[in-house]
Amino acid sequence: MTSPYVIRADYDPRTIVVYQAYSPAIAGPALRAQRFVPPFSFGRMTWIKPSFLWLMHRSNWARKPGQERVLAVRITREGWEEALSRAVPTTAGAAAIAEAEVHVQWDPERSLRGAALNHYSIQVGVGRGLVRTLAEEWVTGITDVTPTVRRIAELRQNGRAAQAQRLLPPERVYPLAGAVARRLGAGV
Numbered sequence: 001m002t003s004p005y006v007i008r009a010d011y012d013p014r015t016i017v018v019y020q021a022y023s024p025a026i027a028g029p030a031l032r033a034q035r036f037v038p039p040f041s042f043g044r045m046t047w048i049k050p051s052f053l054w055l056m057h058r059s060n061w062a063r064k065p066g067q068e069r070v071l072a073v074r075i076t077r078e079g080w081e082e083a084l085s086r087a088v089p090t091t092a093g094a095a096a097i098a099e100a101e102v103h104v105q106w107d108p109e110r111s112l113r114g115a116a117l118n119h120y121s122i123q124v125g126v127g128r129g130l131v132r133t134l135a136e137e138w139v140t141g142i143t144d145v146t147p148t149v150r151r152i153a154e155l156r157q158n159g160r161a162a163q164a165q166r167l168l169p170p171e172r173v174y175p176l177a178g179a180v181a182r183r184l185g186a187g188v
Contacts, residue, residue, distance in 0.1 A: 004119040005186045007174040009050035015074045018048035021059035021067035036135035051121035052169050057110040061153040072143040079138025101127045104184050
């Protein structure tokens with residue numbers, strides 16, 4: 001039986017795409033610099049999500065205040081796996097969570113229409129001690145996918161789900177080392 005806790009992502013041999021939604025004030029400078037720069041905050045945890053549809057649910061298709069721009073952030077797989085190797089599930093004890101550099105949370109994956117599915121998507125909270133490393137070493141490129149998000153939302157709203165589906169980024173099961181997968185509760 002396949003685990004409902006499996007990482008699905010758009011990735012290649014060297015990088016993985018994670019999604020984040022920001023205000024234009026943060027997204028604009030990040031796009032110009034192709035990494036996170038002020039006013040992005042290096043002093044707080046930032047959550048990265050490899051599931052496009054989960055972020056669409058979270059940001060209300062880029063309509064939630066402060067989340068009007070959706071960024072596809074390409075990071076190194078080495079950095080992604082480093083973050084996961086340091087991660088503690090948010091279901092761990094309070095002391096473990098308080099000491100963790102990285103938090104992992106599993107939430108129900110979403111369908112194109114926003115319905116909760118029977119499998120889960122991973123959210124990775126990169127703590128303030130690693131945020132600068134994420135921004136300066138792991139990020140290899142940032143793309144504004146907001147126009148695509150708006151087009152998919154429009155098609156979806158107008159009952160053209162098949163056309164909307166074709167615009168979704170490709171996501172497939174991400175291979176994760178057995179020990180890390182077991183610690184995070186993920187399927188191998």
